[in-house]
Structures are given as structure tokens and as C-alpha cells.
Amino acid sequence: MRLPSTEIAGRKKSSESNDIFEKCRRFTRPGDLQAAGLYMYFEVFGEREGCEAGEARLGKRKVLMFGSNDYLDLITHPKVKEAAAQAIRKYGSGCSGSRLLNGTLDLHIKLESELAAFAHKESAVIFGTGFQANYATLSALTEKGDVMVCDHNLHASLVEGALRSPARTLRFRHNDLDHLERCLENCSPEEKILLVSEGVFSMEGDVADLRGILKLAKPFGARVYVDEAHGIGVLGATGAGAAEHLGVLDEIDIVMGTFSKSLASVGGFIAGDRSVVDYLKHTARPFVFSASLPAASVAAVAAALQIMKKEPERRNHLIRIANLLRQELSDRGFRVLPGETAIVPVVIEEEMDLCRLCKALLEDGIYINPVLRPAAAQNLLRISCTAAHTEKHVDRLITTLLKHTRALGIEA
Numbered sequence: 001m002r003l004p005s006t007e008i009a010g011r012k013k014s015s016e017s018n019d020i021f022e023k024c025r026r027f028t029r030p031g032d033l034q035a036a037g038l039y040m041y042f043e044v045f046g047e048r049e050g051c052e053a054g055e056a057r058l059g060k061r062k063v064l065m066f067g068s069n070d071y072l073d074l075i076t077h078p079k080v081k082e083a084a085a086q087a088i089r090k091y092g093s094g095c096s097g098s099r100l101l102n103g104t105l106d107l108h109i110k111l112e113s114e115l116a117a118f119a120h121k122e123s124a125v126i127f128g129t130g131f132q133a134n135y136a137t138l139s140a141l142t143e144k145g146d147v148m149v150c151d152h153n154l155h156a157s158l159v160e161g162a163l164r165s166p167a168r169t170l171r172f173r174h175n176d177l178d179h180l181e182r183c184l185e186n187c188s189p190e191e192k193i194l195l196v197s198e199g200v201f202s203m204e205g206d207v208a209d210l211r212g213i214l215k216l217a218k219p220f221g222a223r224v225y226v227d228e229a230h231g232i233g234v235l236g237a238t239g240a241g242a243a244e245h246l247g248v249l250d251e252i253d254i255v256m257g258t259f260s261k262s263l264a265s266v267g268g269f270i271a272g273d274r275s276v277v278d279y280l281k282h283t284a285r286p287f288v289f290s291a292s293l294p295a296a297s298v299a300a301v302a303a304a305l306q307i308m309k310k311e312p313e314r315r316n317h318l319i320r321i322a323n324l325l326r327q328e329l330s331d332r333g334f335r336v337l338p339g340e341t342a343i344v345p346v347v348i349e350e351e352m353d354l355c356r357l358c359k360a361l362l363e364d365g366i367y368i369n370p371v372l373r374p375a376a377a378q379n380l381l382r383i384s385c386t387a388a389h390t391e392k393h394v395d396r397l398i399t400t401l402l403k404h405t406r407a408l409g410i411e412a
């Protein structure tokens with residue numbers, strides 16, 4: 001459609017404010033934080049060669065890393081690195097095509113069958129990222145007339161998938177089963193329901209009440225989808241996540257997992273009924289129209305999965321360290337959110353206090369991620385434990401935290 005000439009003239013006059021880039025120039029928050037010396041993002045990490053367990057290289061310094069989701073400390077494991085290197089030698093650096101066409105390797109098929117068994121499901125499919133797995137699945141699986149009933153604190157990838165879907169979305173208060181029940185009662189008998197939760201919530205680190213969720217879902221015929229991004233490797237007898245930990249893995253309809261945390265690589269997967277997985281493989285647009293995961297990433301996941309199965313002591317040590325840290329922090333009056341996972345979040349009310357604290361910790365050689373609202377319901381110092389951490393690391397973290405919260409006048 002062409003604009004009438006009078007409108008074109010009007011547009012020409014206000015061309016400055018009509019520029020689509022205008023909002024970018026007005027977006028000064030990062031610059032403001034940089035000017036205040038409080039910008040905490042895009043820190044540049046270097047190679048890990050020469051770093052001790054639990055450390056990362058930041059510029060010329062080595063820092064104690066309490067901000068990584070490499071929960072089982074497998075990213076630098078010699079077997080994982082060798083598996084990736086060998087896969088590159090054998091298969092090359094990429095697949096150059098969608099899984100649907102020329103991008104499926106024997107490595108993908110083998111890993112998918114291992115993941116299906118791991119998640120106690122008939123079938124599994126690998127995606128390029130965990131984000132893609134959630135986004136693609138929620139948007140492909142639901143149609144107009146369906147309802148997605150979602151926990152309020154879901155990760156952005158699930159929220160985006162729900163937004164992209166033509167289905168109605170209802171959000172229940174975080175882990176609140178009474179509210180969930182009311183939302184389910186709000187659905188009409190004709191509506192088909194997908195109930196979506198995380199197993200371990202990514203920011204707060206708490207575990208969903210999956211038993212209660214399943215109990216409520218069944219009478220409504222709702223299917224249950226659980227994102228186990230932060231549960232895999234951390235919870236459950238075989239490390240399959242929160243559902244296994246709670247003894248309900250077989251009852252979950254769809255298990256989603258990422259490779260970017262305990263599985264030491266990049267990518268994600270969905271496991272479920274064969275018909276569901278086949279449907280996604282042919283209809284989920286971010287899967288069909290995107291190149292497949294390179295051999296090196298797949299091989300790294302396969303190696304990490306083997307180590308995870310053979311060495312449950314990694315998981316046990318991780319949980320022991322995280323529990324120790326939680327206890328030590330609450331003994332000293334810090335507002336730690338309760339939990340049983342690798343994520344130990346401390347509430348720091350004021351955004352500026354949190355940024356100052358993270359900067360001060362970093363200057364003292366400890367890296368921790370600040371999580372600012374609205375990424376979480378409260379501003380959080382999100383401490384992330386891994387199997388590489390020791391009691392000495394915990395002591396150093398506590399001492400340094402106390403020093404800086406006192407110096408900055410931050411109430412613990």
C-alpha cells in the first residue's frame with residue numbers, strides 16, 4: 001500500500017522521531033550502569049587452561065566461579081573434551097542442514113535413544129538449544145481452543161512459546177496448588193489442557209510440587225510438561241531431575257531438558273510419547289527450519305551422560321556443598337531462599353546494593369550472577385554451586401560476602 005503524498009510529507013518532517021532506531025538511542029541503562037562502575041554483564045572469560053577446579057579466567061585473573069550452571073563440573077572433563085574433539089575429527093565442525101533433510105547424524109539418533117531411556121519415555125528429539133526446545137514445543141503442540149496452564153515463574157523460553165501459541169494461557173501463582181486447581185476449574189470441558197512447570201525453578205532454585213500437580217491434572221485430563229533444565233544431574237537417583245526425585249517421572253507426559261547445564265554442552269531435548277515426538281519433528285518450525293546440533297556438541301553430551309551415570313558421587317558432593325552453603329548463610333542471617341538444589345539464592349532488596357555487592361565480590365575474585373527484577377520476583381544474588389566446589393570455597397565465599405555486605409551497609 002502506498003501512502004498518500006500528504007502523509008509522506010508529514011513523515012518526512014518528523015523523520016528523526018520516526019526512526020525505528022530511536023528507541024535504541026534512548027536505551028541508556030547499560031551506559032548509565034557502566035558510568036557508575038556497576039555494569040555486570042558480558043564479562044569476558046578466557047581459556048580454562050591453568051585454572052584450578054571451581055575457577056574461571058577473567059582477563060588476567062583467575063576467579064572463583066559461583067555463577068556457572070556446569071553443575072557436575074563436566075565442561076572441562078578430559079573425557080568430555082576428547083569426545084567432542086574426536087567427533088570434530090570424524091564428522092567435521094557442523095551439519096549444514098535441518099534434521100529433516102541432510103542434518104541427521106547417527107550420533108543424534110543414538111543420543112536421542114539414550115535420552116528417551118534416561119527420561120523413561122518412548123522417544124526423544126534433540127533441539128539446537130534448550131530455549132528452542134521449549135519455544136518450539138509449546139508453540140507447535142497447542143492450537144486455538146486449547147489451554148496452557150502455566151506456573152507464574154516460568155523461564156522466558158516457555159513464556160515465549162506460550163505467547164507464540166494461539167492457545168489460551170492461564171498462569172497460576174508460583175507453586176500454589178489451590179490457585180492451580182481454580183485455574184483448572186476455569187477451563188471448559190471442551191478445552192484440551194497442557195499444564196507447564198519447571199522441575200527446579202531456574203532463579204529461585206525451588207522444586208515444583210509435581211506430585212500435587214499430577215494429582216490435580218489427572219481428573220481434568222491435563223497433560224503435564226516439565227522443564228528439567230536445572231533438575232537434570234542434580235536431583236533423582238539417576239540424575240533425571242525433580243520428577244525422578246519425587247518418584248513421578250513415569251507419570252510426567254513430556255520431559256524437557258537442556259545440555260547447557262549438567263550436560264556440559266549446548267542444546268536441548270524433549271522426551272515423550274513416540275507420536276508426540278514424531279509430531280514435533282515434522283511440525284515444530286524452529287526445529288524443521290533450523291540446522292541441527294553439530295557432532296562435537298552431541299558427542300560431549302553423550303560423554304557427560306555416561307559420566308553422570310557412573311559417578312553419582314558428583315551429584316552427592318554437589319548437594320552436600322549447596323546444603324552447607326545454605327546453612328552457613330542462614331546461620332549468619334542472610335535471607336536465603338529455602339531449597340535442596342544447586343541454586344542458592346540470597347535476597348538483596350535494593351537493585352543498586354546487589355550490583356555493588358557483585359562488583360565488590362568480583363574485585364575480590366569471586367564471580368556471582370546478580371538477578372534483577374523482573375527476571376525473578378525479588379532481586380537475588382543467585383549463587384550457583386557445582387561439584388567442583390569445596391568446603392574451603394564455601395568458607396572463602398562466606399568470609400568475602402560478610403566483609404562486603406558490612407562494608408556496603410547491606411542488611412543481610
Ligand SMILES: Cc1ncc(COP(=O)(O)O)c(C=O)c1O
Nearest residue numbers: 129130131155157202229258260
Ligand atoms: C528453566 C530453563 N529452561 C530453558 C532454558 C534454556 O536453555 P538453554 O540455555 O540451553 O537454551 C534455561 C536457560 O537458562 C532455563 O533456565
